Amino acid sequence: KGPYLYILNWLGNRISENVGIWLIEYFNMIITLFILYKIARLVCGKASSMMVTSLAFSLLFDYFEGGNFTEEYAMPLIAISLYIFLDYLINQNLSVWRLISCGCCFAGVLLLRANMCSIWVVFCCYIFGRTIREKAWDDLRKFIIWFTVGAGILILPILFWLGFNDALDAFWEAYIVFNMKYTSAAGGNAILSDKWTSFFHFFNKTIIIIAIFSNIYLCSKKRIEDVVYLCYIGMSLLSICPSGRTYGHYGMVLIPMAVYPIAKVFGLLEENEHTSVG
Numbered sequence: 577k578g579p580y581l582y583i584l585n586w587l588g589n590r591i592s593e594n595v596g597i598w599l600i601e602y603f604n605m606i607i608t609l610f611i612l613y614k615i616a617r618l619v620c621g622k623a624s625s626m627m628v629t630s631l632a633f634s635l636l637f638d639y640f641e642g643g644n645f646t647e648e649y650a651m652p653l654i655a656i657s658l659y660i661f662l663d664y665l666i667n668q669n670l671s672v673w674r675l676i677s678c679g680c681c682f683a684g685v686l687l688l689r690a691n692m693c694s695i696w697v698v699f700c701c702y703i704f705g706r707t708i709r710e711k712a713w714d715d716l717r718k719f720i721i722w723f724t725v726g727a728g729i730l731i732l733p734i735l736f737w738l739g740f741n742d743a744l745d746a747f748w749e750a751y752i753v754f755n756m757k758y759t760s761a762a763g764g765n766a767i768l769s770d771k772w773t774s775f776f777h778f779f780n781k782t783i784i785i786i787a788i789f790s791n792i793y794l795c796s797k798k799r800i801e802d803v804v805y806l807c808y809i810g811m812s813l814l815s816i817c818p819s820g821r822t823y824g825h826y827g828m829v830l831i832p833m834a835v836y837p838i839a840k841v842f843g844l845l846e847e848n849e850h851t852s853v854g
Contacts (some may be wrong), residue, residue, distance in 0.1 A: 580687035620843035647828035679726020770820025791837035
């Protein structure tokens with residue numbers, strides 16, 4: 577696993593050997609829950625937002641598995657970045673601090689496990705392409721600079737720390753080389769079928785299916801952002817399947833993903849209801 581997981585566990589033990597890591601997990605969950613609600617509020621009312629957030633969070637009954645996994649600590653970072661991306665695409669709200677925060681969140685997940693970074697791959701590529709198409713060079717420069725600054729704030733001190741303690745080689749072997757071997761451990765002709773088994777295992781959850789078909793319906797409205805979001809869903813599912821394993825905690829990164837499309841459909845229903853009443 578990446579060094580961020582070790583730092584969190586060290587911090588938990590420093591707080592208290594009995595409940596320290598539990599407090600960190602609790603804090604992570606509160607942040608995640610709050611941001612998921614904020615994501616839902618971008619597109620629907622308070623009552624609907626609370627219901628959709630609760631539905632998505634109920635997936636933890638299947639996915640939590642005792643906690644203290646990289647996926648658990650990635651959830652608030654993914655949720656924060658998803659909120660920043662969506663608020664920018666929907667309301668054009670963006671600031672230097674949000675770009676820095678998005679870069680920090682990316683770095684945090686990268687330093688947990690790189691295959692959980694699909695949100696940044698999809699949305700950064702889309703925004704990069706759109707900005708070039710619009711020839712908004714000043715915006716593009718600002719996006720790249722401040723996102724990189726945010727990532728560097730977290731990555732550089734950890735790399736210096738590893739280097740100062742002669743641990744960079746061990747970091748490379750444990751995090752990069754080992755994970756490449758682990759991903760291909762199934763080997764032979766069975767690996768593709770294992771990946772499909774893993775894909776459908778995580779796909780075959782009622783809330784995930786509702787989120788996917790809600791997003792497909794939204795795509796019928798012909799908004800490019802909804803198509804991009806569908807790509808994000810697909811890449812998120814694919815990114816947790818390379819090893820062909822079906823460990824429940826892998827699915828925690830899907831929880832932030834499930835909120836927006838369902839909330840958006842609720843928002844459309846609310847708009848129709850208000851129109852009918854009017």
